[in-house]
Amino acid sequence: MQITPLTGSHDRQGFDCGRDELNIWLRQVARQHQTKGLSKTFVATLDAEPSRICGYYALTLAELEGRHLPLAWRKKLPQRIPGVRLGRLAVDVRHHGKGLGELLLMDALHRAQRIQVEAGGVGLFVDAIDERAAGYYQRFGFQCAPDNALLLFLPTQILA
Numbered sequence: 001m002q003i004t005p006l007t008g009s010h011d012r013q014g015f016d017c018g019r020d021e022l023n024i025w026l027r028q029v030a031r032q033h034q035t036k037g038l039s040k041t042f043v044a045t046l047d048a049e050p051s052r053i054c055g056y057y058a059l060t061l062a063e064l065e066g067r068h069l070p071l072a073w074r075k076k077l078p079q080r081i082p083g084v085r086l087g088r089l090a091v092d093v094r095h096h097g098k099g100l101g102e103l104l105l106m107d108a109l110h111r112a113q114r115i116q117v118e119a120g121g122v123g124l125f126v127d128a129i130d131e132r133a134a135g136y137y138q139r140f141g142f143q144c145a146p147d148n149a150l151l152l153f154l155p156t157q158i159l160a
């Protein structure tokens with residue numbers, strides 16, 4: 001399995017993760033956002049079928065209000081806090097339950113770490129699509145914002 005930036009040679013139409021909003025975002029928005037510099041999408045493909053997307057995630061730079069962080073982390077920080085946001089994570093239904101979601105998440109964490117080495121940032125933020133997805137991220141050490149159970153945070157100390 002390879003994880004590389006999304007390009008025009010990837011088949012976005014054939015991707016189905018079981019959630020329309022995530023399929024449509026990949027088909028209609030991901031490339032436009034990438035061209036405009038709003039986010040960057042990375043796709044997992046098999047060597048045998050390099051155009052077929054098995055899974056994807058998208059990263060953006062983020063600035064969050066301190067109130068979204070757990071109290072212990074928010075101390076001595078300014079009101080607006082920089083980080084990296086994992087906007088979307090999805091795996092094609094043909095590949096569910098084989099660890100690809102975890103592989104993509106680890107790849108996203110490594111990229112976030114590299115961004116933070118070069119530009120700073122307090123951690124990785126994630127918008128979970130629902131409570132079940134929030135539970136998926138919690139397995140990896142993400143913690144929910146005190147005011148929003150679908151906004152989760154993994155601090156830089158854990159990323160490092």
Ligand SMILES: CC(C)(COP(=O)(O)OP(=O)(O)OC[C@H]1O[C@@H](n2cnc3c(N)ncnc32)[C@H](O)[C@@H]1OP(=O)(O)O)[C@@H](O)C(=O)NCCC(=O)NCCS
Nearest residue numbers: 017089090091096097098099100101102128129132133136
């Ligand atoms: C959530 C998702 C990315 C997980 O990818 P995956 O490759 O199937 O996951 P992994 O193989 O790494 O892990 C499988 C585990 O995730 C759990 N899981 C599967 N779908 C899940 C979901 N939608 N939410 C939370 N957990 C989920 C499975 O129950 C399984 O648990 P187990 O290890 O106890 O059996 C994938 O199911 C998906 O794309 N779902 C639709 C889109 C979505 O809900 N995205 C959430 C991010 S916003």
